[in-house]
Amino acid sequence: MAITDSRLSEIGAFIQTNLKKFSSNLAPTKAQTYDDWRKHFIYQRLSLGFTLALISYFTFTVSQINNFFFHPDHFQAEWVVTQVVAELGLMIGLVLLRTPFGMKYPGLMFLVFSWVVTITPQIRGNLNGIASASIIEWPLMFFSQATLIPVYWPLHFISQLGVLIYYHGSQMLLNLKLVLPAPWMTAEFLFLYLFWICLICNLSVYLYERLARSEFKSRQALEQAYEQVKEEQERSESLLLNILPHTIAQRLKQQPSTIADSFTDAAVLFADIVGFTELSGRFDPAELVNLLNQIFSEFDYLAELHGLEKIKTIGDAYMVVSGLPIPRDDYA
Template sequence: MNQNFPDESGWGAWLDRRLKPLFRSPDIIEAADYPTWRHHFMHRRLGLGLWLALIAYSTFSISQLNNLLFYPQQFRIEWLITQIVVEVGLIVGVVLLRSAIGRRRPELIFLLLSWLVTLSPQIRGTLLGISQPAIVEWPLTFFSQATLVPVLWPLHLISQLGVLVYYFGSRIIFNLDVRFPADWMTQDFLVLYFFWICVICNLSVYLYDRLARSEFQSRRALERAYEQVKIEQERSETLLLNILPHPIAERLKQDRTTIADSFTHSGVLFADIVGFTELAGKFDPSQLVHLLNGIFSEFDALADRHNLEKIKTIGDAYMVVSGLPLPQDDYAEAIADMALDMQHALRDFNIKTNQDFKIRIGIATGPVIAGVIGLKKFIYDLWGDTVNIASRMESHGIADEIQVTEDTYEVLKDSYRFERRGAITIKGKGEMTTYLLKGKR
């Protein structure tokens, strides 16, 4: 089967694909305002009108050639010449429509198309010394224009008045012999006939123009509302992702049931500003919040850099975790690097702000349970012995030091430098051997 042509069942779709670009209106979103949209709409529809007129006149020319070959008594050479002149003019109109002039002033092409079709037979009659109203050609042109280009009714009125002015003016100026298409037709009938044709055409164009303007404005309002909804949705999405990890947020949007996952390998870090409660009395509330926000913003940036998940802040305490919600092989290294960078960041912050903040950090590695519980003001939180031990590592730690468990030390000892602190008593766990993380090897 030839793939260039559709099968019988697909002719409708094939024809629709080829004609749709000619009939479709310009995209409303692309137009800044209704006059701009109307301008593009007229330009597109004029292209369709010119081609339809050219095809129609070609059929009339073929009919005259057929008369010349087979019915010589019905052949009219003056008709054929007129038709050829109109066809040439339509081709010129197609070319002009694609030029800068046509794109800028399609109204001129509209008048060219209108008067080329309606006045060519009248000019032919003037040259022959007669004046005959075209009760078929004029209404057909006016109704076609109102159908194909139903905007700017004053332009339609100008094109119609131009035809009538030429008809009556040429009769008076050149004292032409008047011929009506039928014996029963009178001057009064002709005037009323074209008066009501023009009224109907212009009224239909006016009503369509108003409807198109209203639809344009409604569509633009709808687009603006949609854009606003989209902005609000993105803002809500951003806020949600600032509260929950992206995978958890997606799961929560799809299913509001309790989310709880177990992770075998994770690293939990607690950090606390040493003596912050005592320092708080030295600052006014706004200055205090500003300083704390500056410190924690630095920590947030570090968490993103190391691909860690910030869990929460409680007062001057900061909690971050590695290895979840997506498991990672270097969870221990990532949490250790985070702790070291937090120390460096706080030192830099003290230099910039002329402060003397100190930080105490505790780290534990091992299994945890992570999830979201509750219905209101939920957060992504952690549970398990590893979380409790990490909290104890911080609370029983030393200022400006990073205290880790023995399990964490065993995982990291080949790549990082440690100082053995020894056994300390941990509430609920008894004595535990801990180490102080000093840096990378």
């Protein structure tokens, strides 16, 4: 089935529309591979993550300052120190993220972002001689990372594993007292609680990344299809312009129907080479084609120079018209 030029335009417009939809779902990038796109995505979301974490810590610090002046019984000096340390760590991380190192290694910055928030409270407890799991900071960080940066689940797993290694390692190396976060909580409950939080986060990241990878490949396929359609459209238009005058070709593209115009003042020139049959017997085919090419090229130049419309060539015959498809008074 032949595909008209107008149909090619419709297909191209359809593909462009779908490309815009895919671009709205994925971060804009010129990356050529999924790994490049993922690296760029992690970097962009880390900038947002550092900023949100910093703002959230500031709100808690403001809350403690408010307690200091208006509710002294609720004021916790150790919490303020921990929050300030975490805020400084986040600010340093945000500055480091915008350096060439941070741009090149967003995965490492991801771990810095995670451990500044999750390990800082542990250090506060270690200084007091205890080791206690943070059932607020840890889940909040793990779920936030899974929401903001839902790609590359091994990175999330390493982040979570690092927190647990520090928690148990500091307990054993420093001989710290193990304190559960709540009096009613058992070690078994704490294990199951953290296990399911980590599992849900990693599973959601894994599933989202599969979807993102599929969308990325689909977008690449659409881009390649669009380029092919664009090439076919350009080839079709070039062929159309070789067959028909430019004005007629434009009218045919806009309204693909039979085009018939009437011209009362027009001139038609038929020209051929006298004695061409005898001449062709003295040349081999390659020389004959070269001769015709030289002659017709000169005719084409003259036709373009005088604004004429070449119709066709057959053998040694050359046909050209004047006064159509654009009327002119000096057609003769």
